[in-house]
Amino acid sequence: MTQADDKPNATGHILVDHLRVRFGSKAAAVEAVSDVSMEVKPGEFVSIIGPSGCGKSTLLNVVAGFVKPSEGTVTMDGKATDKPSADRGMVFQQYSLFPWLSVRKNVEFGLKQKGMDANHREEAARTLLGLAGLLAFENHYPDQLSGGMKQRVGIVRALATSPQVLLMDEPFGALDAQTRVVMQQILTNMWQRFRISVLFITHDIDESIFLSDRVYVMTARPGRIKAEIPILLPRPRTPDMASCPEYLRIKQQLRDLITEESLKAMGGELKDSGLAGFDVEVGPKGVAELI
Amino acid sequence: MRTATSLNRVDPQAAEVAQGPSLALAPKPEVTPSGVSSAAQQAETPLRRVAAWLRSALPKLLMTMLSLGLFVAFWYFATKYKLDFYIRFTNIPSPGEVWDNAARLAQSDKFYNNMYVSLRRILLGFSIATVLGVALGLLIGQYRGARALLFPLFETLRPVPAIAWVPMAIMLWPTNETSIVFITFLGSFFPILLNTIHGVNSVDPVLLRAARCLGTSEYGLLRQVVLPASLPHIFTGLAIGMGVAWVSLIAAEMISGQFGIGYFTWEAYSLIEYADIAIGMIVIGVLGLLCSGAIRILGNMLMPWMAGPTHGGQK
Ligand SMILES: Nc1ncnc2c1ncn2[C@@H]1O[C@H](COP(=O)(O)OP(=O)(O)OP(=O)(O)O)[C@@H](O)[C@H]1O
Ligand SMILES: [Mg+2]
Numbered sequence: 323m324t325q326a327d328d329k330p331n332a333t334g335h336i337l338v339d340h341l342r343v344r345f346g347s348k349a350a351a352v353e354a355v356s357d358v359s360m361e362v363k364p365g366e367f368v369s370i371i372g373p374s375g376c377g378k379s380t381l382l383n384v385v386a387g388f389v390k391p392s393e394g395t396v397t398m399d400g401k402a403t404d405k406p407s408a409d410r411g412m413v414f415q416q417y418s419l420f421p422w423l424s425v426r427k428n429v430e431f432g433l434k435q436k437g438m439d440a441n442h443r444e445e446a447a448r449t450l451l452g453l454a455g456l457l458a459f460e461n462h463y464p465d466q467l468s469g470g471m472k473q474r475v476g477i478v479r480a481l482a483t484s485p486q487v488l489l490m491d492e493p494f495g496a497l498d499a500q501t502r503v504v505m506q507q508i509l510t511n512m513w514q515r516f517r518i519s520v521l522f523i524t525h526d527i528d529e530s531i532f533l534s535d536r537v538y539v540m541t542a543r544p545g546r547i548k549a550e551i552p553i554l555l556p557r558p559r560t561p562d563m564a565s566c567p568e569y570l571r572i573k574q575q576l577r578d579l580i581t582e583e584s585l586k587a588m589g590g591e592l593k594d595s596g597l598a599g600f601d602v603e604v605g606p607k608g609v610a611e612l613i
Numbered sequence: 614m615r616t617a618t619s620l621n622r623v624d625p626q627a628a629e630v631a632q633g634p635s636l637a638l639a640p641k642p643e644v645t646p647s648g649v650s651s652a653a654q655q656a657e658t659p660l661r662r663v664a665a666w667l668r669s670a671l672p673k674l675l676m677t678m679l680s681l682g683l684f685v686a687f688w689y690f691a692t693k694y695k696l697d698f699y700i701r702f703t704n705i706p707s708p709g710e711v712w713d714n715a716a717r718l719a720q721s722d723k724f725y726n727n728m729y730v731s732l733r734r735i736l737l738g739f740s741i742a743t744v745l746g747v748a749l750g751l752l753i754g755q756y757r758g759a760r761a762l763l764f765p766l767f768e769t770l771r772p773v774p775a776i777a778w779v780p781m782a783i784m785l786w787p788t789n790e791t792s793i794v795f796i797t798f799l800g801s802f803f804p805i806l807l808n809t810i811h812g813v814n815s816v817d818p819v820l821l822r823a824a825r826c827l828g829t830s831e832y833g834l835l836r837q838v839v840l841p842a843s844l845p846h847i848f849t850g851l852a853i854g855m856g857v858a859w860v861s862l863i864a865a866e867m868i869s870g871q872f873g874i875g876y877f878t879w880e881a882y883s884l885i886e887y888a889d890i891a892i893g894m895i896v897i898g899v900l901g902l903l904c905s906g907a908i909r910i911l912g913n914m915l916m917p918w919m920a921g922p923t924h925g926g927q928k
Pocket of ligand 2: 378379380491
């Protein structure tokens, strides 16, 4: 590990170029992602934020290799991401630990697939669990852990195979606010230690500001990139930054962008459900008044 | 918004986590309840635990003895007074006769041999059914091609009860022994197969995706994810399969047997040894119970995670 601090790894570069994803057959096709171009530079922490159903998970699944692009390309370090690989670690919103394996065996799982022998696996897993403050729980089964701990194990498991990027789909979505904040700090810490690229999906504006170098805002479905907001707050980030003017400015900006899109998405639904008949102008303004 | 306020409220210790290299701090809200309860268990002495168990189990135990006692009492009086009201107790052996015959049979090598033969048939037929049922179930559940090819065949054969195969099996297999093992196998094969398929189909897809992201090969996925994830369903299949295996075995032994506890029971009827019929029935019941118990113990051993606080709480 000889990465100079000012120059992160040269690997883990994700490039999404004019990506379009359609589901279903031609006649009844649903366009989930529409002409998205974006990138995650090596070692960068990038978040995607956008209204529900706008195609965030779909985008991430293409990067992971679970979904094929209908048009456009997605590459990591120049290679198409056409199937899942241990180079791209993934953390899911749902708890995805193997319930029949102890915490340590869960972390060892990826290393076992690589053919690493049992002693080295155990050593590596214990080191990582120690970093995440989970060593005391190495022999517990997942069902015996709290939600926050399960997600921490999930992150550690994804990091164990030394991936170039970590893909995270609302990993803290199911956690309570307090646990969430702690998890964000743990994740930041892990990210700085491992110096890998992270593509992070969230609904939470504060979470995206606190964690990211850059935030992409997506439009309502079919998802497109609406804006790209650099977060230039210094690191390490601390919770009290939440009251500094730069933070508040970014937050306001993100909130405006997202509110606009959410209302657009809801406006469509309301119109579909026949609310348009209520003599309300169904558009961002009209709905805002309705609420 | 909510998180914004909580960001401000976070204690300074947590803020240190973000900067400091040490992550060893365990966040307060995440102390597990299981940690607390295991400490409480250690404080309890074994003696007190046994006492507590007795206190909770005693009423149930008494009720069990009462209902069994009533049954034997009815049996005793019905045979003593040769009760005859549509069902006839005139030829039924009394509990005393059964007891006496049992004491005699307990000395008989021939009787033990019958038990041994039946158990061997069960073990063989059931083991083959387990290996084939689980292996084919995994393939059919996991691979569309295997499903398309094999499932229609099994769906066609499945409605034919194993016992209906008896004449065909006698012609099909070279010895009587193999045809009985075949019938036993058939009885347990389908429950095991179907439950395994069901288990594979109900594997949480996120586990498969997680495994793929961790670099699992296709075989690794089957062996290390699909199989363990399906184990609870597989064991349901094994428990049902064991029951059906006994049904099929006893029927096959009665029809075509030489030796075996089913044969013994039927022979007792032909020889007018009526007390032996009851003994045969009781032994069949006890052996079946022991086999099901063995499956349950094996299941608990292979699935230690199912004994956790969320699963094995009450039995
Ligand atoms: N396999 C699929 N088949 C058909 N439609 C799909 C499929 N997966 C996703 N979609 C549709 O594509 C759209 C985008 O879904 P996606 O899950 O990517 O949204 P999302 O932004 O992650 O939403 P959320 O924030 O609620 O998680 C949705 O309208 C969804 O119904
Ligand atoms: Mg999603």
